[in-house]
Amino acid sequence: MSSLPDAFGLERLRAAALRTWRDSPTRLTEDTNAERDLRAGGYRDRLLVELAQNAADAAALAGVPGQLRVTVADGELRVANTGAPLDDAGVAALASLRASAKPAGTVGRFGVGFAAVLAVTSEPRIVSRTGGVAFSAERTRTAAAAEDVPVLRLPWEPDAGEPPVPDGFDTEVRLPLTVPPGDVLAAITAEVPDLLLALPWLARVEVDGRTWSRSASGSDTGGLVTLSAPEGAAQWLTHAEHGVVWAVPVDVSLPRDTEGTVDGGMPVPRAEDVLHTPTPTDERLSLPARLFAPVPVEPSRRRVLTGEAARPVLAAAARAYPGLVRRVPAPNRQVMVPSAQFPMSEVDSELRDLVMAQLSEQDWIPAAAGGDVAGGRARVLPVDAPELVDLLADVIPGLVVACGHDAARSLDTVGASAIGVAEVVEALAGIDREPAWWHGLYDALLAAVDRRQFDPVELGALPVPLADGRTVPGPRGALLPDSALQESGLPEVAGLDVVGLHLVHPGAAHPLLERLGSHRGGPAELLEAPALREAVERSAEDAASGVDVGPLADAVLRLAREGDASGLGALALPARSGRRRADELVLPGAPVLDVFDPEAVGEDGALDVLDESVAESHDSTVLTGLGVLDSFALVVDDDPTGAEHDLPDESAWWEAAAPSRVYAVRDLDLVADDAWPAAVRLLAQRPETWRALTEPGGHTAWWLARFALFGGHAPMDWRMPGASGLAGLFDPVPDVGLAPEQLVAAGVRSALPDSSTMDSEEAADLCDRLADQDREVSLGLTLRVHRLLGEHRRSATGPVHLDPPDRVRTLDGAVADADDVAVLDRPWLLGAAPPARFVACAGGDDARAGSGDPDGTAASLLAEAFDLPLATAVLDVDVSSEGEFAPWTELPAVAEVAELLGAALPEGGVVVHERLTVAGADTGEAAVVVSWWCSGSAGIGDTGSVGGVLHAADTSDGLARAFAWAAGLWPRRWEIAALLDDPDPRTLLA
Template identity: 35%
Template sequence: MSDFFETARLRETVLAAWAASPARFREDANAEEDFALGGYRDRLVVELAQNAADAALRAGVPGRLRLTLDGDVLLAANTGAPLDTAGVEGLSTLRASGKKDEAGAAGRFGVGFAAVVSVTDAPSVASRKTGGVRWSREETTALVASRPELAAELAGRDGHVPLLRLPLPDDSLRVPDGFDTVVRLPLRDSAAVDAVRRMLEEAGPALPLALPALEAVEIEIGGSERTISAGGWHVVTESGAYTPEQVAELFADRPTEERARPYWEVRWAVKLDAGSGEPMIRARDTGVPRVVHAPTPSDEPLDLPALLIATFPMTTDRRHVASGPLTDFLVTRAAEAYVRLLGELPKTPALLDLVPGLMGKGRLDAAIRREIIERLPGTPLLPAMSGVLPGSEARAVLGSQEFLDTIAEMVPGLLPSGWATRHPALATLGVRRVEIADVVDMLSGDAVADATPSWWRSVYAVLPADDLESIAAIPVPLADGRLVRGPRGTLILSGESSGSSAFSGDSAGPSATPHALDPALLAPLGLRIVHPDAVHPLLLRLGAAEATPRTVLEDPLTHAAVSESLDSADPEPVAQAVLALVDAAGLTAGEAPWLAELALRGADGELYPAGELLLAQGSLAGLIDPEVPFGVAAPDLVDRYGPAVLAATGVLDGFAVVNDADVLLDPAECDHELDLEDEWIEAVLDLLPDLDVPPVALEFTAVRDLEYVADWPSALALLSRPPLRAALRPLRLIVSGETVEVPSYTAWWLSRHPVVDGRRPTSLRLPSGDPLLFGLYGDAPAAVDEEALKLIGVRSTLDELLASRGGPEELLDLLADASVEVDRAQLRGLWTAIAGVDPSRVSPPTAVRAVLKGQVTVADVEDGPVVVEAPDLLALVEDRPLVLAPFDLAEALSEVLDLPLVGEIVAGAVTSSGAEKPVPAEVRSLLPSAPLTYVEHDELLVDGRPVPWRFFEGKVHASGVEGLARGLAWAAGQWTDRLAVAALLREPARVPLLLAEADLDPVTPV
């Protein structure tokens, strides 16, 4: 067996060193075990690829590596420089790389081959030109055991020896055809086989990208083959040599051999989609873990969507990048290279996904991100429509490309439509987001001074319309040459009145212009009419209105022209325009009450507001007082426009009617210029409880100019018929969420004025009204509709009168009027009804209708009228005015009138003596509940005055038959039978007949 690599010399040198210093043996054993089980435990494939790349680089040939897992053996065949003595020394030493002087070599620490120890106990290497070498744990153990000096150290290691320190010659290993060197690794056990298979399956493009000397890595596992290459990746590389000054500054804290390799390299790689050519950013799509490669993978996280390979200094475990000035220097170079990478990639919005955010997954990741972000805003990366610009000069606007093309001259640095997204990278790049509202603001002033109406229409066609508020101020060219801000308040001429529409698909303008909408005719109104070449459907969505006759009339400028027409030097053009619109719109009288301000000529040649003109042949002209200040419409106006159009404008044909909706009944808010309107509101509010919020009338209808009527019989005939009759009906109010009815304005006004036969309606009663009201109220004329009369206050029934506000007091006032005749039966009925009124609704009267010594009279309260509650007290107050009603209502009536009951002003005590006697049995047959005895007096005295009877302290006191009969009937609760009891007492023989008559009484239902 040849020993080309001088393995015997190497072995003896190492064994001698160990024998001389057993601690050196322990140190080498521990170091190899640490590297194999620690920092390089899962780097086998990477380290084999690194050695293959360095061999290819050394030989200057394309690198090729083939990894074959065949059962429990892994073969790694590569092209390139063969294994030599220096290489064997490098493989058989720790921390002493044989490549330290090779520029561009990946291996630089001298420990990578230790990764094989994690899976095998007998690795071997052979080159086609130089032969082979092997290592063996078993043979190394035997050689160590042969040295007594090392026996103690070996005994404590359980077979773990530094096998790579003792190489052995090997001529048995054959290099596969097409390759220059092969590594053979018999795998230790099934766990090692599984680990190697996993590492082979996970191997990806990071290998050839990190080791560019390798053009391809072929992997074969159990007959299945695949090839890994760097194809489809965009790579940017930056490299250089350190100056002596940089070495002194940056390597002060680095090991000596690192300072001996004074060059650096940074490489970024991004995988590109085969179809679109755009970068692929997801790790699962690229097959590359998100870690820093230095140049082989570390455990240093890097969440940027690109592969970073750089000559970062590593910690002793080769897992993490060491901090320090050298790393800081390379972080800056990595950021510069990344910015260059972004500049070389296709200029598509996918580029934004490569712009990093500030938050990294580790200290190094965050440091690189900060450096990149600092450079991005000033770097020309973005394909603005005026050329590639840095983000700080670019502008992003949401909208279609058509829209952006239209506004490109107004917005410098504008990005294409695909870039105007909500991507956070735009802010990182320094791109200013221009909102649509800002673009709209730019479309003004000198920039668009020469823009044609058709150009504006092209803007409307491409303007983003998903947020109407943002574009609400877009300028609009008018037919009169003005340019106004925002479509709201503008009008678009329409053919609606002729049955056609202003728009058909994307038509350029109105399809018809009715005579009423002739721009020349409408010019005096000062309307903002959109230029026909600028008309577009978007304007309607933004608040423009189709210029139908009605919308033109409703325009605030039309309102202003009407209200100012009377003060105009020449109101005739305004009048012609408005009358033509009213005609075309088909307005009816009262539909637009504000038109009553329009200045029109009267027959006398003077100007009047339309609401102060009468139609000479109208129904109202013959009703009003000739002295009131109304004019008569000029005859030529009537001939030209007709009575209906003039009436719709406010000229008075019949009564003018005010129609309104959602009216707040507040004197400060409600003003329809109606006579006594404030007083009516106060009267209505008096009918309602105290409210925090004024009530609202959903619909309000009122007749105007009632104060000017002279012919009330004719006027009432008109008012009592439709449509004016609607103004008489009660007004419905919303009060605290509930609906309440109150008198309408028209009905209230009529009720307060002498409009019915020269008398106020509230002083009259219907011909068919309640008989109890006869004499109290005058008779209303039968010729007028009774329902209409009721609506304006003519009285109908006593119950309705008492239920109305102020009705009870009105009735009491009438009863206190001595000129009003009331008979006794009528009076009893009235007192009976008044007794049912809530006392809180009545102020105590100063005089009342009463009975004095049998005569109905009016008595002042100072004359001492009393309410009689019991018949046995009548004799005690026969000199006083008596208020008489059914005795069971006496107490209630006393409270309503605030008058005393008789029992409150007299004692009513029996002051004479009598004898107690039994009640005749015959009486008990008629009065079953009568008392068993009574007290008979020769002369009964009560409070010293002779009376016929008294029911006092539960006893009936009487003198004479009539008194006894009344006392017993009252005590038995059968007061109405008092006359029958008197007859029975006078003629006891008539008892059988009276009882027989009683048996014939009808049965009272229970």
């Protein structure tokens, strides 16, 4: 204690107060009421807060971190602290209900807040190294002569026996308790941690033997604060700026190597708190961190003074908030964004808006490219794909590390914008990266697609790096090289400047591209690529224009070693006289060169010879696969639509054959006239060309038969030596060194042509040959050719371009003018006129020889083909003798023959003449003896009945012919005649 009886002028302070009360009786009431308001209102439940603030102020004034000890002794609560001791100003402040002695920079140095002690005592005392002061409700009542008085208005000297300040402390507040000590200690213990955090000058607090302490790391602007307690340690991350302090608790239970920790702890945002000034107020806040700010408050210290006084401090607090967030490790910063909810107070509403604005304007969100970015400039990938964020870090400005739906939703509140798949693809357009980078990007995108975070449809324009160094938008149609392609033709193809050829760089080839429309393949697939084929198709034209097509040719030749190069015959390759299409080139030394006309091979010819160096450096099978000839080439079309294959005279063949497919040899028109035997031998050497030569109705055989030359004539002008049935009409083919089957395949005749395949030109040739007087043609061959010509007329599907012959071969084998003959259409007419009057054709099994077709077939068709009249229409002859009609049933010999033959007797009968004669203009009116005749209708009915009247001489020959005609047995007329002469079964059977 001080040696002075009244160290702080206590007598003077009491006298002044008592004088005031005497001079103004209402002042006592006012002071009493004011103290009651403080005790029951603003400072209730703030005992430790106010005493701790005083201790912190004392430490700050002393410049040394302070200590506070709370004990209970002799029924008193004793609170001792270190730091600046009690002074006059402090005592004066204690004895005043409306004044405070705290200087600038302190928070509660003995002001009105000391009224909080009245909640537990009515006789408080303060003992310091400089003296002491006591307050007493009882002594004040005595002095004021009043029952209801304020306790803290009259300071008293402590009793003479007041114990001194405990060792190691500078001041101690002693409060005789009016409440249970345990309740007071429990309430104090609960408040210690928050007070240590709020009062940085308070370093240690001891309560009833239990100790709490505070330590800090970092700088003057903040860092990690550790609060040690009997139960363990607690940590807070703090940031001080603009006169305010923000703090967020740190969970120290996590492992020290956990990502996003602060010195081994994870920041734990607060869901609800109150504003601290720095002592707690009643202003509820919903921000993730605790705020200590010198916001003006009401005298009760529980409510903020609203209006302009508080706004600058709140604005300063908002500006400082991003600083705290930046102290949080990058992975956890977004948890410091205030959650969307209704404000908890007016102050909370204003402060939240200000904080959000600062988070939008200041850099604090970890950017993927490094550093921080403000919320308003941040771009968030709304899918959980950190690996994709890493790849896009320097592609999308403002892209932040945080990703996923939750991150996008959280950062949206501070102005960040989510970036969609389409924007990602757009941002990738035009960038230059290594193929490995693209492959990694595709890995990340495919993972997102598999997780259904991205719609593959939105990746349609995804850039793809190509083997030639370009990057093109969109994988669809691109080719992913397989190992075979990389080992074969990739180096050459990669450097090609082929429009539309998208060959993916092997380092970027990825299954995602296949999902998006690319296809994997090797040399064969690349050779099928439309862009490559288009380049090949125009390569000859490009070469003629001066374009260097050498790289294209080299690449295709390299690829053709592994793939099918068919259909690429347009590839321009070096030839002896410049570049030509591959299918217009012949291998040097190829046997086919020996049969081609020299004028057809060369600069001005249809073909040229491949450059020798190219031929030597590439396998012949590769070259021939491209169309270079080593023999005759084929044209194959299994579904042709017209004569459009550039085959010689194809239109004429197409019209004649109406083919359903084309399988033919090309370039036949280039063969030299004297080389046809050798050419046919070449065709026979290879199965495919021999097949074309022997293709039924094929172009090759059709063309060779007409345009090849054997001995100066087309093959179809000759007959095979063994084809004697054609003797006279065709001459035997000369010996040209070909096997019989080769001669036949080339068109040399072994039989008459088929009427259904014979064309008009061939028919005209047969007519010309028959009309050649120098040819000795047998009657049978003549009849067969005439029937063939008639059937050709019938089988033709279109107009028959056959000019009627001027001269024809008659039944006597002679050649006559067409105007002098008629077509024999009924056999009985032969008896009335000489054979020289008739042209005839062979009949079939169902017709009467020479004519007699009841439905008008062979003879009528021949007459139409030759433009000749039928004999029945022009011969003026009829029966001139008398005879007797006899029904067939009354002719026993005829009936017997019919029974032997198993034939039914026809209806009607025959006029039998002893001597049958006919006469007319064509006989010079002279009677001519005939064996049988039919007057009237020239035909017979379906049942065999004669439409006209049959006449027969009474002879076996006459009756046999009449009966055979009537019964429809005309081919058996000679058999019937023999049976009439001798109706013995042996005649029939032998």
